[in-house]
Amino acid sequence: MESLAIYAPRLVTTKEYLASGHRACSGCGEVLAVRLTCKALGRNVIIVNATGCMEIVSSQLPYTSWEVPWIHTLFENTAAVASGIEAGIKVLSRKGGYSQKTKVVAMAGDGGTMDIGLQALSGALERGHNFIYICYDNEAYMNTGIQRSSATPFGASTTTSPAGKISIGQTSWKKNMPAIAAAHDIPYVATACTSYPFDLMNKVKKAMKVEGPAYIHVLSVCPTGWRLPSDLTIKAGRLAVETGVFPLYEIEAGKYTLNFDFPQLRPVEDYLKLQGRFRHLSKEVVAQIQERVKAEYAKLKRKVIQGS
Amino acid sequence: MEKDETIEIRWHGRGGQGAVTSAELLALAAINEGKFAQAFPSFGPERRGAPVLAFNRISNVGHIRVRAAVTNPDVVVVLDPGLIYITDVTSGLKQDGIVVVNTPKSLADIKSELSGPWKLAVVNATVIAREALGIPIVNTAMLGALLKATEILGLESLVEPIKERFGPRAKNNIDACHRAYEETLMAELSVVGQGPRKAFETERLLSWQELLPGCVVIEAGNAKQYRTGDWKSQHPVWDQQRCIKCGICSLFCPEGCIGQNKEGDFEANMYYCKGCGICARECWTEAITMVEET
Numbered sequence: 001m002e003s004l005a006i007y008a009p010r011l012v013t014t015k016e017y018l019a020s021g022h023r024a025c026s027g028c029g030e031v032l033a034v035r036l037t038c039k040a041l042g043r044n045v046i047i048v049n050a051t052g053c054m055e056i057v058s059s060q061l062p063y064t065s066w067e068v069p070w071i072h073t074l075f076e077n078t079a080a081v082a083s084g085i086e087a088g089i090k091v092l093s094r095k096g097g098y099s100q101k102t103k104v105v106a107m108a109g110d111g112g113t114m115d116i117g118l119q120a121l122s123g124a125l126e127r128g129h130n131f132i133y134i135c136y137d138n139e140a141y142m143n144t145g146i147q148r149s150s151a152t153p154f155g156a157s158t159t160t161s162p163a164g165k166i167s168i169g170q171t172s173w174k175k176n177m178p179a180i181a182a183a184h185d186i187p188y189v190a191t192a193c194t195s196y197p198f199d200l201m202n203k204v205k206k207a208m209k210v211e212g213p214a215y216i217h218v219l220s221v222c223p224t225g226w227r228l229p230s231d232l233t234i235k236a237g238r239l240a241v242e243t244g245v246f247p248l249y250e251i252e253a254g255k256y257t258l259n260f261d262f263p264q265l266r267p268v269e270d271y272l273k274l275q276g277r278f279r280h281l282s283k284e285v286v287a288q289i290q291e292r293v294k295a296e297y298a299k300l301k302r303k304v305i306q307g308s
Numbered sequence: 309m310e311k312d313e314t315i316e317i318r319w320h321g322r323g324g325q326g327a328v329t330s331a332e333l334l335a336l337a338a339i340n341e342g343k344f345a346q347a348f349p350s351f352g353p354e355r356r357g358a359p360v361l362a363f364n365r366i367s368n369v370g371h372i373r374v375r376a377a378v379t380n381p382d383v384v385v386v387l388d389p390g391l392i393y394i395t396d397v398t399s400g401l402k403q404d405g406i407v408v409v410n411t412p413k414s415l416a417d418i419k420s421e422l423s424g425p426w427k428l429a430v431v432n433a434t435v436i437a438r439e440a441l442g443i444p445i446v447n448t449a450m451l452g453a454l455l456k457a458t459e460i461l462g463l464e465s466l467v468e469p470i471k472e473r474f475g476p477r478a479k480n481n482i483d484a485c486h487r488a489y490e491e492t493l494m495a496e497l498s499v500v501g502q503g504p505r506k507a508f509e510t511e512r513l514l515s516w517q518e519l520l521p522g523c524v525v526i527e528a529g530n531a532k533q534y535r536t537g538d539w540k541s542q543h544p545v546w547d548q549q550r551c552i553k554c555g556i557c558s559l560f561c562p563e564g565c566i567g568q569n570k571e572g573d574f575e576a577n578m579y580y581c582k583g584c585g586i587c588a589r590e591c592w593t594e595a596i597t598m599v600e601e602t
Contacts, residue, residue, distance in 0.1 A: 012555075016564045019529035020580040021536060024562060025323075025355035027584030032562040057355065058531070062514050067529040197559050223584075224324070224356050231585030231598075234560055 022065040024057040027230025029221035040204035050078040050108035053143040075116040079124035082106035104131040110151035125184040138222035150175040163280040181215035188214035189251040195237030227276025239271040244297040256303045314367040316378045321387035324356040326447030331362040336469035357539035429457035431492040440484035448481040452488030540583025542598040550595035557587035
């Protein structure tokens with residue numbers, strides 16, 4: 001038993017920086033992602049958290065789940081607040097009032113990142129602040145009751161893109177946010193998923209070491225919004241990666257690396273049929289999604305082979 | 309239902325069990341019968357699994373002007389068997405009120421746990437829902453039990469709203485509703501409790517007078533005091549013979565409530581466990597099984 005190569009209790013700290021007693025749904029993939037991220041980040045951080053599920057469930061007065069410095073911001077200014085804190089630390093360090101190397105970490109959901117907070121994020125990335133931005137992508141505005149965002153995948157039924165006799169659900173494709181972040185020529189961009197916890201934590205640790213902005217896009221399964229049983233959270237995330245719907249890759253100084261490459265991608269149907277939000281899809285639409293996933297995956301692989 | 313009266317109903321359920329849907333369906337059925345009705349939920353930012361309330365007012369007098377939450381109900385419906393131990397479900401219940409409870413326990417057992425000047429109706433709705441729908445969502449079954457216990461509406465009035473709401477799944481829901489109507493058992497509760505009433509185990513929440521000025525929270529991670537273990541309808545049990553101590557359960561637990569005890573065995577802290585079942589699903593050796601709460 002002792003000689004097992006993978007032995008989670010020894011590889012991961014038992015110290016929790018996000019206390020139990022938070023009010024996330026049972027089986028929440030996003031709170032799991034935050035918990036693992038915090039383990040990798042350690043004690044010396046300041047977390048800037050946009051409005052969203054993670055803010056609501058972790059900080060209900062008079063309680064807080066946070067055991068590290070944490071500030072709540074609005075949807076639209078997460079990256080701006082993080083920039084300000086980072087600049088403040090820089091000035092204090094220069095004047096000799098502060099000697100620690102504290103990392104500023106901004107956290108937001110897909111709505112706060114890809115819709116509402118995009119301009120502040122773009123500005124912060126462009127100015128080259130030394131911070132990490134982590135987007136916890138659960139593919140809709142789950143906090144307010146499953147409204148579509150620009151991260152909602154094609155064909156998904158949400159309350160504002162409902163499937164019915166005429167509508168197939170969401171009619172636009174998911175915005176490629178990691179590519180937008182990478183277009184700012186920042187030192188580190190990565191995608192991660194809670195179903196691959198060591199990969200996620202390694203990427204956070206890597207981002208900690210980067211001087212300058214780092215962007216991590218974490219697919220966080222939402223059993224409530226995706227309409228799937230709460231025990232399938234990890235399985236759904238794994239299928240997203242294995243089907244090529246959400247490939248895990250890193251872009252280090254413009255160089256692409258695919259972290260998990262599969263000789264043969266699983267059919268997307270395996271991923272879609274698990275979730276109630278895709279239940280209504282016809283064979284034709286599934287084939288359309290399959291085509292798109294294959295094309296996007298091939299595009300990514302070309303970039304990996306070319307190296308940029 | 310008497311002629312000139314307004315009946316107030318309070319539903320106790322958990323997020324995701326369909327208490328809100330039940331209340332809506334009941335109101336629609338009442339409106340179909342030409343009555344006046346209200347249905348509305350009450351919940352904080354708590355999530356799936358957390359205790360929630362929903363309310364109904366049904367009147368054959370006229371418009372219902374009151375918009376406030378129901379605090380003195382005529383009828384209380386409890387969708388989840390565990391809720392009677394963690395919240396005071398009979399709070400404010402009127403004299404001669406009715407408590408409708410979903411429970412796997414026998415009428416005699418449940419009678420020894422509740423006492424007061426009320427009528428009791430019990431039904432094992434979880435089993436009915438599992439058999440009729442394949443999933444333990446008990447809301448339509450509990451509607452059947454409610455109508456049997458109170459006779460405020462005719463059972464047939466529910467058919468249309470259920471059809472409208474559930475489409476292709478309506479038939480199974482109507483079956484669940486009818487079966488629960490048949491299987492509901494009634495009894496009078498005695499005022500003198502036979503057994504000592506179970507103490508409510510919920511932790512004491514701070515009142516507003518105790519908050520610091522400016523709503524300052526001075527203790528990091530004090531959410532640890534908050535008990536989320538009440539949310540679960542099932543809990544994990546480890547077979548230590550099969551466990552290889554890989555720790556994947558502790559890594560994948562969204563609550564961070566699985567750890568090793570002194571013997572090195574993994575176990576979940578039931579104070580926080582919400583019973584999502586991820587640990588059991590992800591265990592390599594299938595050493596973890598989920599057991600229904602009783």
